[in-house]
Amino acid sequence: MLRESLKMSWQNIIQNKMRSFLTILGIVIGVTAIIALVTVVQAVIDNVNEQFDSVGANTLVVSAQGTPLKQGLTDKELEEIRQIDGVVGIAPSINATMNVYRNGVVYEDVFIDGKNELFFQRNKIIGNGRAFNYLDVEQKTNVCIISGEFQKEAFIGENPIGQTITLKGIRYVIVGVADGSDNSVMTLMGGNTTDIYVPYKNLMDLSGQNRIYALEIYMSENAKSTKYISDAVKQYLNTAFNNKEDSYSLIVMDSLLDMMKSMQSMLTTALTAIASIALLVGGIGIMNMMLVSVTERTVEIGLRKALGAEPRLIQIQFLTEAIMLSLLGGIIGLMVGLGISFLCGAVMNIAIHISWGAIALGVGFSGAVGIIFGFTPAKKASELNPIDALRSV
Amino acid sequence: MAEKLLEMTDIVKTYNIAGEDQVVLNHIDFDVERGEFVSILGPSGSGKSTMMNIIGCLDVPTSGRYILHGKEIANMDQIELAHIRNKEIGFIFQSFQLLKRNTILENVELPLIYSKIPTRERHERAREMLERMGLGNKLDFYPNQLSGGQQQRVAISRAVVTQPSILLADEPTGALDQKTGQQVMELFAELNEEGRTIIMITHDKHIAAHAKRIVKILDGVMSEGVTEDA
Numbered sequence: 001m002l003r004e005s006l007k008m009s010w011q012n013i014i015q016n017k018m019r020s021f022l023t024i025l026g027i028v029i030g031v032t033a034i035i036a037l038v039t040v041v042q043a044v045i046d047n048v049n050e051q052f053d054s055v056g057a058n059t060l061v062v063s064a065q066g067t068p069l070k071q072g073l074t075d076k077e078l079e080e081i082r083q084i085d086g087v088v089g090i091a092p093s094i095n096a097t098m099n100v101y102r103n104g105v106v107y108e109d110v111f112i113d114g115k116n117e118l119f120f121q122r123n124k125i126i127g128n129g130r131a132f133n134y135l136d137v138e139q140k141t142n143v144c145i146i147s148g149e150f151q152k153e154a155f156i157g158e159n160p161i162g163q164t165i166t167l168k169g170i171r172y173v174i175v176g177v178a179d180g181s182d183n184s185v186m187t188l189m190g191g192n193t194t195d196i197y198v199p200y201k202n203l204m205d206l207s208g209q210n211r212i213y214a215l216e217i218y219m220s221e222n223a224k225s226t227k228y229i230s231d232a233v234k235q236y237l238n239t240a241f242n243n244k245e246d247s248y249s250l251i252v253m254d255s256l257l258d259m260m261k262s263m264q265s266m267l268t269t270a271l272t273a274i275a276s277i278a279l280l281v282g283g284i285g286i287m288n289m290m291l292v293s294v295t296e297r298t299v300e301i302g303l304r305k306a307l308g309a310e311p312r313l314i315q316i317q318f319l320t321e322a323i324m325l326s327l328l329g330g331i332i333g334l335m336v337g338l339g340i341s342f343l344c345g346a347v348m349n350i351a352i353h354i355s356w357g358a359i360a361l362g363v364g365f366s367g368a369v370g371i372i373f374g375f376t377p378a379k380k381a382s383e384l385n386p387i388d389a390l391r392s393v
Numbered sequence: 394m395a396e397k398l399l400e401m402t403d404i405v406k407t408y409n410i411a412g413e414d415q416v417v418l419n420h421i422d423f424d425v426e427r428g429e430f431v432s433i434l435g436p437s438g439s440g441k442s443t444m445m446n447i448i449g450c451l452d453v454p455t456s457g458r459y460i461l462h463g464k465e466i467a468n469m470d471q472i473e474l475a476h477i478r479n480k481e482i483g484f485i486f487q488s489f490q491l492l493k494r495n496t497i498l499e500n501v502e503l504p505l506i507y508s509k510i511p512t513r514e515r516h517e518r519a520r521e522m523l524e525r526m527g528l529g530n531k532l533d534f535y536p537n538q539l540s541g542g543q544q545q546r547v548a549i550s551r552a553v554v555t556q557p558s559i560l561l562a563d564e565p566t567g568a569l570d571q572k573t574g575q576q577v578m579e580l581f582a583e584l585n586e587e588g589r590t591i592i593m594i595t596h597d598k599h600i601a602a603h604a605k606r607i608v609k610i611l612d613g614v615m616s617e618g619v620t621e622d623a
């Protein structure tokens with residue numbers, strides 16, 4: 001019996017191709033929007049999360065301007081922070097712009113970043129060559145790592161590893177090339193793109209600074225509590241800066257990540273709500289078409305009843321048709337939506353994952369729309385009086 | 394005495410028009426025995442279609458008793474009426490009432506679907522029926538690819554295929570020319586020969602004359618007419 005209903009519904013949809021198409025357009029648009037929005041937003045967020053995750057968890061980001069009397073932090077103070085229970089490492093960050101010389105060519109205002117070996121352990125950005133090691137940093141070895149961008153600028157068609165550049169008259173040997181972009185929190189949060197990395201102690205000497213203003217503090221993965229450690233760090237900094245306001249800022253990456261995640265779910269909810277309106281409109285379109293269809297087929301319904309169709313059966317048939325229509329819209333919308341998603345992914349250069357949740361959402365929604373908006377017309381059809389229906393010929 | 398297939402006693406049907414009850418069927422007693430071929434003859438507005446609706450279980454009388462094939466119809470609900478129509482009645486309409494979008498085979502299968510006959514048996518029975526009607530080579534045709542007479546034969550096939558107790562025809566020749574109408578009447582006679590009970594409603598006394606028994610209806614009152622053997 002269900003098969004008959006399906007067949008009859010399909011025949012009816014096919015018979016009125018143009019009208020059926022226009023009817024389901026609303027659903028198609030709604031589902032397309034839902035699928036595309038949810039998939040693309042998810043992909044963008046995944047992409048950002050991935051970058052944050054690689055540095056984010058168990059990390060405190062400190063920016064310590066200090067006070068006029070006591071600016072930044074000294075190496076000794078860094079070592080004391082390092083001793084705080086639960087802290088497993090510190091990556092100071094210092095930067096400067098200076099001119100770089102190579103083979104008589106000057107590269108002006110190159111962005112130089114001073115880091116330690118821990119930074120490179122946390123951020124796997126070395127594509128070619130090696131990262132700094134403990135000795136490089138402690139003994140201020142004259143080594144550097146250049147970015148892919150800088151390689152393109154200064155070493156076209158050459159292998160830069162082992163070659164030298166000159167900073168403030170000192171030759172630095174290139175030991176590595178950083179692949180792609182620096183995922184460090186500071187860069188993500190709007191810093192400059194680094195061209196050249198040198199051990200941070202070297203850069204302190206080169207730029208004549210003896211204080212550190214920015215650092216990342218890495219906490220033990222099985223730390224008792226992030227809050228406990230960050231409180232200890234705060235306490236230390238308060239003491240160091242004499243409880244002066246605005247002398248430093250401290251960001252707990254975990255809470256930043258949490259914030260991002262809640263923003264993501266808010267965004268998804270908002271987008272879904274908007275797309276649902278399109279579905280609602282689509283549903284009304286379906287209801288309209290079904291009502292027209294019931295009116296048009298009054299005689300047919302009367303005849304079917306005269307031949308012995310139970311009211312329930314008539315209802316099932318019209319409901320089947322409404323659901324089929326809207327599911328058809330849903331499936332077309334799904335395809336178009338995924339197509340658009342992959343297109344966006346290609347353009348934005350991010351990976352698109354087909355989310356089963358989104359598919360279930362699109363198909364589920366359109367099915368529900370069919371049931372909800374098909375119910376009234378189907379009920380109306382089932383209640384038609386066969387005599388009135390047959391008389392209207 | 395032959396078995397009473399249909400027994401109507403004191404049937405009244407009133408319609409309420411603008412607050413006033415209008416009596417359309419006025420205390421009608423009407424019996425039909427198995428194997429009869431009866432025609433109900435009356436002018437326009439006399440209550441023929443109303444009569445047919447009640448006989449065909451599309452409607453229930455305002456008062457009176459109606460027993461069809463041993464079952465009391467008057468108090469049945471829509472679902473029970475649907476089952477009775479499906480099993481006991483074969484409708485034949487003036488305008489054929491075939492589904493345009495379905496092949497004639499599918500049209501004939503339709504009532505069998507509603508009696509939940511399995512697909513294969515359904516095909517078989519519908520095909521056999523159409524073959525009997527001389528339409529065996531047109532099973533996949535659509536109604537509008539057939540002549541009026543052929544369409545009415547499809548409609549008759551659909552009415553007979555369920556083996557109903559009664560064939561109920563409302564102006565079955567109304568949309569046909571005289572010659573084709575004549576052929577349909579011959580078909581009716583043939584079906585009646587085979588033992589099928591036929592009730593035919595018409596305003597045309599020449600058509601009515603094909604029946605073995607004529608009942609006249611005028612202003613909702615029924616009277617037994619001349620019995621003519623065809």
Ligand SMILES: Nc1ncnc2c1ncn2[C@@H]1O[C@H](COP(=O)(O)OP(=O)(O)OP(=O)(O)O)[C@@H](O)[C@H]1O
Pocket residue numbers: 408409410417435436437438439440441442443444596
């Ligand atoms: N649903 C209804 N509501 C009100 N009055 C009705 C209804 N159906 C029929 N009538 C009235 O009942 C009377 C008989 O109608 P019916 O359709 O039975 O006539 P008929 O004999 O079939 O006529 P015709 O030959 O023109 O089809 C008419 O006066 C009609 O107006």
Ligand SMILES: [Mg+2]
Pocket residue numbers: 441442443
């Ligand atoms: Mg009539």
